[in-house]
Amino acid sequence: MRKLLKLFILFIFIHNNLYAQEYERYKTLLDSTFRSSHLGFDKDIRVTVPFDWQANAVQSFPLIIIFDSQNQRSHQYIINTIDYLTSNEQMPASVVISVSSDEANRYKETLHLASNEKGAALANEQFIFDELIPMAEKHFHAENFRMLIGHSRYGYFTTAMFSSRIHDLNAVISLSPFFTQKNVDLTDSIATLSEVQLKAHKYYRFGIGNDYPADYASMQQTLQSLNHPMVHAKGVFFKSADHNVTPGLTIAPALYEIFETWSLIQADYFSNEQKDLSIMNELAEKITQHYGAPLAFSLGILNGKGWYFFGEEEYEKAIQAWEIMLKSYPNFTEAYLYIMEAQNALKQNTESSKAKFLAGLKTTAIYSSEEKAELMKELDNLQSKLPKQEN
Secondary structure (H helix, E strand, O other): OHHHHHHHHHHHHHHHHHOOOOOOOEEEEEEEEEEOOOOOOEEEEEEEEEOOOOOOOOOOEEEEEEEOOOOHHHHHHHHHHHHHHHHOOOOOOOEEEEEOOOHHHHOHHHOOOOOOOOOOHHHHHHHHHHHHHHHHHHHOOEEEEEEEEEEOHHHHHHHHHHHHOOOOOOEEEEEOOOOEEOOEEHHHHHHHHHHOOOOOOEEEEEEEOOOOHHHHHHHHHHHHHOOOOOEEEEEEEOOOOOOOOHHHHHHHHHHHHHOHHHHHHHHHHHOOOOOOOOHHHHHHHHHHHHHOOOOOOOHHHHHHHHHHHHHOOOHHHHHHHHHHHHHHOOOOOOHHHHHHHHHHHOOOOOHHHHHHHHHHHHHOOOOOHHHHHHHHHHHHHHHHHOOOOOO
């Protein structure tokens, strides 16, 4: 009995840690309950933000809303994939809001009135666009780039949103979706997108396994006739994949493809052949025109550009690159130490950068007390190497 109890405790420990992982580039900001006036009941939400997010900072981030977070295994895999791609500079750091659904309400909140008089899909749509998104923009610095990710019934629902709310969304990823319900055929809705006028590119990705092969074939036929240069819709079929496996197989390539243009544009800036840092504004504008929203270059790319020039002993350009980085990531205070290093190499006065470092260290929230102490030691070490300077 004691041995079994120990094994059970070990299992609980492993199980709990599986779903309570720490992230490389993200942190969980809060778990809370949101009372929806449109739905008339509570919704449990979790807000996950980039590690450099802070309430009083000026930068904003793309918004990703993930439904069905009560499915812990799939939800955790999606979050980990977002963290992995962000850490590898393959997608921009984003604000992620995870929305849970209980069995008592999940069916009706994804059901249209055309299919059932109890359908609350419209109320759910209003909850998302009139309550959840405005809250994210007001309190969590969400940019007006919006992506929805849904599985199964929420794959159906998010596909419907891509059609009806295409002007309010930038991307949808539907995992194991089906496309028909009584009196509703979403392939017909998607087909109408050929005629819609758009100012920015829109992305729709879906993945289906062995559960809805007929739906996959039907949607693929529709997409083959969808002729719109700014609607990028694509599906993938895993003929032997189980319903709950499809999300893991679909999510990484879908995210990669949605942000591929962003990645390619920032690669133009990061290229060692790119010496003209003034091109930054032009490239940022390209991203805004493509996606319809400004998506900042990743911190790693911007920081790496500065260190490339530093390694090449092009210290003026290194300083310029780090100043560009600080415009997007003003609370990355240690950048002022890098600038001081470059200024020292140029025999320039570092007092102004030192003052900005000390002021920034007081307000930034991305460093722990221990990390701030280490940065102060770095400042002391740096100053010990500097010649005495006059203010």
